[in-house]
Amino acid sequence: MFRKIVSNLPFSPALVGQLGFYVKRLRKEEATRKLSLIFVILALIVQSLIVFQPSESANAASANRTAPKDVSQSINSLIKTKTATNISQGFIDASLVTARAGDQISYTITVENTGINTISSKLEDELADVLEYSTLNDNGGGVLDQKTHILSWPDITLNPKDKQNRTFTVKLFETIPATARGENNNTSSYDCVMTNAFGNTTNIKLACPAPKIIEKISTDLPKIGISENILFAFIIVTVTAFLYARTRQFKKELYLIRSIINTDII
Amino acid sequence: MSHSNTKNPYINLSKKKLGDSYSKAMKQIQGELPTASRKFSKFLHNKYIEKTADFISQTIARPNAILTGAVFAFIIPLFMYVVAKNIGYTLSGFETIGAFALGWVVGIVYDYLKALFTGKNI
Numbered sequence: 232m233f234r235k236i237v238s239n240l241p242f243s244p245a246l247v248g249q250l251g252f253y254v255k256r257l258r259k260e261e262a263t264r265k266l267s268l269i270f271v272i273l274a275l276i277v278q279s280l281i282v283f284q285p286s287e288s289a290n291a292a293s294a295n296r297t298a299p300k301d302v303s304q305s306i307n308s309l310i311k312t313k314t315a316t317n318i319s320q321g322f323i324d325a326s327l328v329t330a331r332a333g334d335q336i337s338y339t340i341t342v343e344n345t346g347i348n349t350i351s352s353k354l355e356d357e358l359a360d361v362l363e364y365s366t367l368n369d370n371g372g373g374v375l376d377q378k379t380h381i382l383s384w385p386d387i388t389l390n391p392k393d394k395q396n397r398t399f400t401v402k403l404f405e406t407i408p409a410t411a412r413g414e415n416n417n418t419s420s421y422d423c424v425m426t427n428a429f430g431n432t433t434n435i436k437l438a439c440p441a442p443k444i445i446e447k448i449s450t451d452l453p454k455i456g457i458s459e460n461i462l463f464a465f466i467i468v469t470v471t472a473f474l475y476a477r478t479r480q481f482k483k484e485l486y487l488i489r490s491i492i493n494t495d496i497i
Numbered sequence: 498m499s500h501s502n503t504k505n506p507y508i509n510l511s512k513k514k515l516g517d518s519y520s521k522a523m524k525q526i527q528g529e530l531p532t533a534s535r536k537f538s539k540f541l542h543n544k545y546i547e548k549t550a551d552f553i554s555q556t557i558a559r560p561n562a563i564l565t566g567a568v569f570a571f572i573i574p575l576f577m578y579v580v581a582k583n584i585g586y587t588l589s590g591f592e593t594i595g596a597f598a599l600g601w602v603v604g605i606v607y608d609y610l611k612a613l614f615t616g617k618n619i
Binding site for chain 2: 232233234237238239260263264266267268270271273274275277278280281282285286287288289409410411412442443445446448449450452453454455456457459460463467470471473474476477480481483484487488491
């Protein structure tokens with residue numbers, strides 16, 4: 232545009248009007264580019280904080296925690312199943328709805344002997360992941376080991392085709408904690424899902440607070456290092472500063488052209 | 498030789514004539530500029546630099562796209578950094594780039610929609 236106007240101007244005085252419009256456009260562009268440069272510098276300050284003074288992991292998740300697993304005895308003819316019901320939301324399948332703070336969840340574990348012999352078995356359920364977000368309200372006759380978070384019942388004896396079940400209830404905390412997953416985030420610890428395995432696995436999603444959603448977004452982003460960040464910062468600052476300076480220069484030159492026209496030099 | 502037309506003030510002249518006219522005008526303007534500014538002007542009005550910069554400033558580095566990109570790249574990572582510091586988790590390092598890219602897209606879409614509704618050139 233600049234070249235077009237300046238090169239045609241001596242032959243077409245009517246372009247003075249266009250020159251005025253172009254100057255106006257450049258003035259607006261200069262203001263936008265100046266603001267961009269300010270925000271780019273501010274963004275780079277934040278970026279350097281992220282890169283050079285990174286937030287540290289609170290390491291909330293225990294380093295010993297592994298993914299929830301079925302700790303009960305495994306016998307071929309013993310069929311184990313588990314169901315979870317959200318009592319507070321109208322006795323519906325808890326894995327189909329998002330549990331809210333204060334909800335009561337009832338778990339029922341069932342063991343069935345499908346074999347032809349009588350079986351004696353231990354009955355245990357690991358609740359470490361569940362108890363990160365809840366407290367055991369009703370242990371259903373079992374005993375909770377506070378260290379291992381395993382709820383266990385006395386050994387059972389099942390005759391062929393016999394079936395037994397146990398029901399226990401947990402109550403979600405009144406405030407769902409925004410505890411970070413920590414560096415040990417390969418486990419399901421503090422992932423806003425209560426996972427429990429007994430035969431089958433039940434996953435109950437939780438209505439986690441906003442910081443956990445931000446944490447999730449952040450952990451889903453690709454990991455990049457310092458050099459990529461420096462390269463990005465360099466390119467952005469260079470381009471923004473160059474275009475701002477260019478607009479300013481064009482504006483200055485057009486002012487000069489206008490003043491030359493006014494004094495009839497051109 | 499001079500010809501004015503209120504609808505289209507540009508007249509058909511040979512490339513050489515326009516080039517000479519431009520060089521003459523620029524020489525005169527640059528003569529009135531301080532040294533640093535004159536050097537910068539000469540650099541900017543180099544044919545290739547001028548064409549490349551024109552292309553970049555009208556496509557990928559449009560003013561609104563860069564502005565929204567910069568605003569997003571400042572606000573979103575700052576917010577994420579404060580949250581990460583508070584609850585204690587590490588950031589990926591991609592936040593600034595991602596936020597800038599998001600803002601850039603918003604800026605481009607805004608320009609496009611503005612052009613669509615006002616009928617002006619993008």
